[in-house]
Amino acid sequence: MATLIPFASLPAAPWKNGGGSTTQIASWPPGAGLDDFIWRISVATIAVDGPFSRFAGVERSLLLLAGESVQLLIDGTRTARLDAAAPLLCFDGEAAVTAQVSGATTDLNVMTRRASCRHQLTRITAPQQLVRASAVTLLFAAGGALTASDGRRQFALQRHDSLLLDAGDADTWQLDAAAATSLVPVDLFVKER
Incomplete structure (x- = not known):
């Protein structure tokens, strides 16, 4: 069943290291x-330079939404820069990652447990x-702002709102906006047990 998740209704939680905050949109299983x-x-x-939390067994994708850039040092050897030209990075959650920011950034963070799920995201x-x-x-x-419709139901989304769709929802959706607007579909592939 399609669930509209208004971003304005979600609480933000500070990071343990004080370097930023996170707002959870959705997770599975519930709770x-x-x-x-x-x-x-x-x-x-991400408000200041500092380390990311580690998540063993997790695949992560980070998509820059706002801000100039963030540079990541991964395991002390690999450098990756997220900016307007290259806004997406995928990496292992167990990696030691340190961020350097040019001013605060806002990022979409997708994490899936490798043994149970994989994900794919694109910007359209x-x-x-x-x-x-x-x-x-x-x-x-x-x-x-945009609307998403399956031909029977229509949902109005504002900036940073989400629409969570499950197996019972339509496969095809019409996405409309008054002006060209960016949208990120995140596909989640949960493995059969």
């Missing part, structure tokens, strides 16, 4: 914490038609 989620999607603000522009690739899909309004 799961940072140690037992199968998948978790959040928006994070509405208006267009979307054909879902998985049984569970989260549509994240990265830009401005």
Whole structure:
């Protein structure tokens, strides 16, 4: 059943190291914490330079939403820069990652437990038609306002709102906006047990 998740209704929690904050959009299973989620999607603000938390057995994707850039040092040897030209990075959750920011950034953070789930995300522009690739899909309004319709129901999303779709929802959705606006479909592929 499609669930609209208004971003304004979600609480932000500060990071343990004080370097930013995170706002959880959705996770599975319901009520799961940072140690037992199968998948978790959040928006994070990185305010100062510092280390990321480690998540053993987790695949992570970080998508820059706002801010100039963030540079990541991964395991002390690999450097990756997220900016307007290259806004997406995927990496292992167990890696030692340290961030350097040029001013605060806002990022979409997708994490999936490697043994149980995998994820795929892309950035697209509405208006267009979307054909879902998985049984569970989260549509994240990265830009401005838009509507998502399956032909029977219509949902209005504002910037940073999400629409969580499960196996019972339509595979094809019409995404409309008054002006071209950015949207991020996150497909979640939960492995059969």
